[in-house]
Amino acid sequence: MTLAQSFRDSSVVAKRNLTRMFRVPEVIIFSLVQPVMFVVLFSYIFGGSIALPGAGTDASAYREYLMAGIFAQTVTFATAGSSVGIAEDMQKGIIDRFRALPMARGAVLTGRTFADLVQTALILLVLAIVALFVGWRIREGVLDAVAGFGLLLLLGYAFTWIGALIGLSVRTPEAATSGGLVWLFPLAFISVAFVPSENMPSLLQPIAEWNPFSATVLAARDLFGNLPPGYEAPDVWPLQNPALASLLWSLAIIVVFRTLAVRKYKRASA
Template sequence: MAATSAAPKLSDAPVPKGGIVQSVHDSLVMARRNLIRMARIPEMVIFGMIQPVMFVLLFAYVFGGAIGVPGAGGDKTAYREFMMAGIFAQTVTFATAGAGAGIADDMHKGLIDRFRSLPMARGAVLTGRTLADLVQTALVMVVMIVCALIVGWRIHDGLIKALAGLGLLLLLGYAFSWIGALIGLSVRTPEAATSGGLIWLFPLTFLSNAFVPTDSLPTFLQHVADWNPFSATVQACRELFGNQLAPVPSDAWPMQHPAWASLLYSLLIIVIFRTLSVRKYRSAA
């Protein structure tokens, strides 16, 4: 009698072991997979470095001479130090579009369905993607720091504080990558994810203290800028880098305690959008 094989049942699918150790292991495996993919497509990293370098040069040499900085005493070159915290923060948050596009591309190719059939932690695919994007953002930051030093930016309060500022920037970028993950899971194409990841970032970055002092804004927009999570990180970095030339005119709590505000904002964004992204991942098709 010929042997017959039973068709596999859904209940026979491998089940993840669970646990923190398993989740960390699976996330690192997925992060390695995405880093290998980036290494095989170097233009992704190269083009990601060109845009922030262009912003540094444009704001330093085109707009720098026309924008005054409080406490600079008419020194036109002071704007180059004032703007760099804003440029750094803008760069790490713009990585949101890349995270969303990458996840949307995996969705479009059906890879997400394959990953969900494997015995791995629920959020490992998304965590691995965001960790890989964090590594790419760190590489871009290194290039930007070199460019900033060339145009005249300096740190004045020591290396430890400067590293703390860079840590807040990377934490903000990691938090925003989870927003990109949710966008990537919610749209149908990578193109839509790229557009959806950028369209809301422009008002967020420009309605802030990144490029102009907030006291030059209308009263209503001053309050928006003062409580903007982006502004908190920018202000924290200015203080940690030693680039704040004059006291902050605002009495808003995030502007008076920017380092704590930046940390709390970033952690809150991670908790909220990681939860929403994992839920979306379970039901996405």
């Protein structure tokens, strides 16, 4: 099986999933509800009550600080969609149909995760427009902003491989829904997405500082120019070098979980 054929097979599967997505636009609409609610709730309820280093309780500063965390939460929560989609395909026997075709085994999962990445990018675009209405601004150059969004999407893509493994490991789509989200909430909230790590209990600070979620959020925040004036990152390597740490975390997650997911798929379809 050549690399070119694997790419073609993955493209066919991705097209199939994208076609289904656009035929059911409610999926995208409902995927936007939660992040938009988070933007509004955190901006206008918690903004002004959470102290930031160098900015105090300035509500406008917190809105800019917040948005990278909301973006990261949105792209990683797409993991649940990957889990459910693959679990449904397994349950309905669609995976068995793919097995009967002369196609690369990994193409089914690669195509699915790529389609999820496209959907996530569309949601992120709409969410960024909503963020502009609540006061968020990009204060660095265009290339820096593109790099920030690129790191966010790369993290989201990496997490879809975790979702793929979960979807292959459970028996029903209902189980995939819970399994795809239950571990994401502590990962997102024990990070620097919504509050600085120094505001957390000492036991949680190392977890937040070495969290791949934190590295990506801080890197995006820096590239967007949304760090509070005079902000100094904690003296730990991932937060001192957030862009590099984010890139390394995402690539490591892709390598590990793609390998595990493809192996699980081969065993499940053997």
